[in-house]
Amino acid sequence: MEKSAADLTPGQKGMVKDFTDEYISLKLLEMGVLPGTEILMKFAAPLGDPICVEVSGYALSLRVEEAKTIILS
Amino acid sequence: MKKAINVALVGNPNAGKTSVFNLLTGMNQKVGNFPGVTMDKVSGTYLHQEALTNVLDLPGTYSIYPRSMDERVVFDFLSDENAHDYPDKIIAVADASNLERNLLLFSEIIDLGQPTILVLTMLDIANKQGINIDITALEKEFNTKVIPINGRNGEGLGELKDEILNETSQDYKPFYDTNTLSPEIIPVIRDKFNLKNDYVAYQYAQQTYSKSFLSNEEKQFIADAKVKYNFCDRQFQTTETVERYKIIRNKLRDVVTKTVETEVKTRTSQLDRILTHKIYGYLIFMAVLLVMFQAIFEWANPFMDWIDMGFAELSALANEYLPSGILTDLIAEGIIPGLGGVVIFIPQIALLFCFIAILEESGYMARVVFLTDKIMRKFGLNGKSIVPLISGVACAIPAIMATRNIESWKDRIITIFVTPFMSCSARLPVYAILISLVIPEQKVLGIFNLQGLTLMFLYLLGFFGAIFSALILQKILKVKERSYFIMELPLYRMPKWRNVWITIFSKSKTFVFEAGKIILAISIILWVLASYGPGDQFENAEALVAQTHPELSNDVEALDHAVASYRLENSYAGILGKSIEPMIRPLGYDWKIGIALITSFAAREVFVGTIATIYSVGADEENESTIKDKLRAEVNPITGGPMYTFALGLSLMIFYAFAMQCMSTLAVVYRETKSLKWPILQLIYMSGLAYVCALIAYQVFK
Numbered sequence: 001m002e003k004s005a006a007d008l009t010p011g012q013k014g015m016v017k018d019f020t021d022e023y024i025s026l027k028l029l030e031m032g033v034l035p036g037t038e039i040l041m042k043f044a045a046p047l048g049d050p051i052c053v054e055v056s057g058y059a060l061s062l063r064v065e066e067a068k069t070i071i072l073s
Numbered sequence: 074m075k076k077a078i079n080v081a082l083v084g085n086p087n088a089g090k091t092s093v094f095n096l097l098t099g100m101n102q103k104v105g106n107f108p109g110v111t112m113d114k115v116s117g118t119y120l121h122q123e124a125l126t127n128v129l130d131l132p133g134t135y136s137i138y139p140r141s142m143d144e145r146v147v148f149d150f151l152s153d154e155n156a157h158d159y160p161d162k163i164i165a166v167a168d169a170s171n172l173e174r175n176l177l178l179f180s181e182i183i184d185l186g187q188p189t190i191l192v193l194t195m196l197d198i199a200n201k202q203g204i205n206i207d208i209t210a211l212e213k214e215f216n217t218k219v220i221p222i223n224g225r226n227g228e229g230l231g232e233l234k235d236e237i238l239n240e241t242s243q244d245y246k247p248f249y250d251t252n253t254l255s256p257e258i259i260p261v262i263r264d265k266f267n268l269k270n271d272y273v274a275y276q277y278a279q280q281t282y283s284k285s286f287l288s289n290e291e292k293q294f295i296a297d298a299k300v301k302y303n304f305c306d307r308q309f310q311t312t313e314t315v316e317r318y319k320i321i322r323n324k325l326r327d328v329v330t331k332t333v334e335t336e337v338k339t340r341t342s343q344l345d346r347i348l349t350h351k352i353y354g355y356l357i358f359m360a361v362l363l364v365m366f367q368a369i370f371e372w373a374n375p376f377m378d379w380i381d382m383g384f385a386e387l388s389a390l391a392n393e394y395l396p397s398g399i400l401t402d403l404i405a406e407g408i409i410p411g412l413g414g415v416v417i418f419i420p421q422i423a424l425l426f427c428f429i430a431i432l433e434e435s436g437y438m439a440r441v442v443f444l445t446d447k448i449m450r451k452f453g454l455n456g457k458s459i460v461p462l463i464s465g466v467a468c469a470i471p472a473i474m475a476t477r478n479i480e481s482w483k484d485r486i487i488t489i490f491v492t493p494f495m496s497c498s499a500r501l502p503v504y505a506i507l508i509s510l511v512i513p514e515q516k517v518l519g520i521f522n523l524q525g526l527t528l529m530f531l532y533l534l535g536f537f538g539a540i541f542s543a544l545i546l547q548k549i550l551k552v553k554e555r556s557y558f559i560m561e562l563p564l565y566r567m568p569k570w571r572n573v574w575i576t577i578f579s580k581s582k583t584f585v586f587e588a589g590k591i592i593l594a595i596s597i598i599l600w601v602l603a604s605y606g607p608g609d610q611f612e613n614a615e616a617l618v619a620q621t622h623p624e625l626s627n628d629v630e631a632l633d634h635a636v637a638s639y640r641l642e643n644s645y646a647g648i649l650g651k652s653i654e655p656m657i658r659p660l661g662y663d664w665k666i667g668i669a670l671i672t673s674f675a676a677r678e679v680f681v682g683t684i685a686t687i688y689s690v691g692a693d694e695e696n697e698s699t700i701k702d703k704l705r706a707e708v709n710p711i712t713g714g715p716m717y718t719f720a721l722g723l724s725l726m727i728f729y730a731f732a733m734q735c736m737s738t739l740a741v742v743y744r745e746t747k748s749l750k751w752p753i754l755q756l757i758y759m760s761g762l763a764y765v766c767a768l769i770a771y772q773v774f775k
Contacts, residue, residue: 026138032177045443063557
């Protein structure tokens with residue numbers, strides 16, 4: 001089972017490897033979520049979704065569903 | 074004076090673009106419309122070295138590939154060389170503390186081929202974060218002029234203005250050559266449209282359908298070429314983005330040096346720990362809302378009273394000093410009160426935008442969106458829908474305009490559809506008078522005021538009306554469009570008060586001119602309908618009343634009132650009221666309320682004024698207590714008891730909570746959706762719901 005960005009717990013880091021969804025990946029790429037970039041899980045919204053990660057030096061929020069499309073190495 | 078220069082401002086959201094725009098143009102801003110698209114075009118002018126410069130502020134975007142209504146405008150505008158305001162220069166604004174991502178858009182912009190200046194903002198924040206930027210190296214690597222600007226004190230502004238006038242041209246060198254992706258299609262499109270630049274031609278292929286200035290045949294030509302040369306847009310876009318980032322990272326290696334992580338980010342993290350906390354997060358949000366509503370309703374009140382009195386005074390003055398006649402009547406009873414009906418909302422609109430601007434500037438609004446996304450999603454909305462819904466409490470018009478940054482068409486349509494359910498300020502006068510009439514002033518559980526609770530109930534009714542309508546609409550609308558939520562959470566920072574002030578000023582101005590035109594037109598029409606009637610009955614009102622009520626002949630004032638109400642009954646408005654009486658009788662209303670329903674269709678707040686006229690209270694002494702006394706004394710001709718019972722009051726309040734009685738909102742919905750379908754559906758659905766609920770309320774409590 002491959003690990004996705006949604007599996008990170010707060011404080012954990014991961015390296016972006018690939019994407020499973022073309023439509024979402026285009027937006028993520030524009031926002032600096034590139035293969036080979038480090039992604040740090042910061043915190044989740046009170047209801048567990050969306051989550052906030054640090055990537056390329058800034059805070060990015062996205063839904064768990066979207067974080068699942070980011071495959072980590 | 075030299076020829077006017079056009080410049081366009083582009084940049085990421087939160088990059089400080091608005092600050093640069095405000096610094097350049099100050100209060101000389103105006104809102105227009107982009108041709109062919111329903112987007113506000115915010116532009117401004119300034120004079121520097123005797124040259125007039127037009128600055129156009131384009132919506133914030135992360136790349137020139139658009140996703141929302143807002144972003145669609147950016148490329149559309151930058152690629153139409155024949156447009157009259159096509160920019161001579163582009164100013165790309167980039168956040169220095171987040172340079173890499175900001176440069177993606179910049180790299181795309183310079184490839185479009187227009188002279189581009191790179192403006193760096195937030196260098197102070199970058200320095201605090203231990204980021205050092207070698208400006209000279211940046212200029213060299215990216216082949217552009219770089220100007221750092223301090224958004225707070227305007228340092229660097231003079232240099233930017235000089236540079237805008239500087240006509241030495243940069244040598245054009247593509248940042249990323251798209252010919253490596255699709256060499257065949259670019260010359261074909263370049264020749265066909267006579268374009269000066271490869272990247273623009275490539276973008277014609279990438280974004281064929283978002284361009285409003287191309288004809289259908291031209292779009293078909295590009296579509297055919299794409300098939301012929303096997304142009305895979307998404308795959309190319311992915312490669313292009315990844316390659317651009319690679320080049321940017323390489324170039325930045327010698328430009329940016331990082332020392333230590335520091336307190337700016339730590340402070341944001343600490344604040345986030347509290348503001349997005351499981352419990353405190355929502356409590357703080359509730360508290361913010363509470364303060365905001367309190368402010369909108371309490372602080373705005375004295376100003377609204379002054380405006381109200383001012384316009385009443387003006388009306389009286391017009392009556393006194395202008396020669397009597399139809400024109401004076403129209404001015405004193407139609408135009409001045411009509412204008413007053415617009416102007417009176419300025420304090421509330423200004424306060425609302427003051428709060429929203431502060432929340433946005435400080436970075437808290439992004440957290441609110443983040444906190445509410447999951448809840449809103451359950452109802453077919455989006456975290457970003459919270460902003461229009463909150464704004465809707467003041468007025469649905471700016472609220473609906475605020476839906477433009479919602480990327481998903483479906484989420485946006487649903488938000489537009491349900492926003493008018495939120496109890497806007499125009500409902501307040503109606504609620505106020507009805508509550509004071511039918512709800513006793515007593516305490517519940519010792520502390521709560523029953524009248525206050527009723528008012529809260531009405532606001533909640535609006536909110537739940539919105540939420541559940543969204544739920545229904547979500548089930549009905551079958552759209553195969555992905556809704557997604559990918560958003561930057563900016564650092565917390567002190568709002569720039571100059572920006573807040575300019576927002577208040579420009580939004581209020583837009584409101585007055587956009588909504589004002591419509592409300593003014595409607596008030597004139599209403600005045601005509603209420604002042605004229607068909608046939609002898611209207612013409613000879615005085616004689617007829619004197620005949621039927623000889624006992625009034627000694628009391629001039631009572632006679633005047635009787636004549637006025639007789640006139641109203643027989644005016645076109647009165648005839649309309651009577652014609653709908655059978656329909657509204659089950660709700661407990663008579664023809665007099667019917668007139669008020671018709672007149673207040675245009676705008677709810679007209680209800681109070683109409684009721685005042687109908688019950689023959691002179692328009693110049695709009696004293697609430699007299700209206701109330703008259704209403705209280707009104708006898709129901711059928712039951713013989715008082716007309717305004719609890720059941721009738723409740724029924725009316727519920728009707729006003731739900732019914733779509735606002736021409737301006739319908740006009741804005743039409744403008745924003747570009748289709749008659751949505752405003753018509755909204756009108757039928759909301760008014761239908763209002764009718765059914767008011768009917769149930771009346772029948773149950775009667």
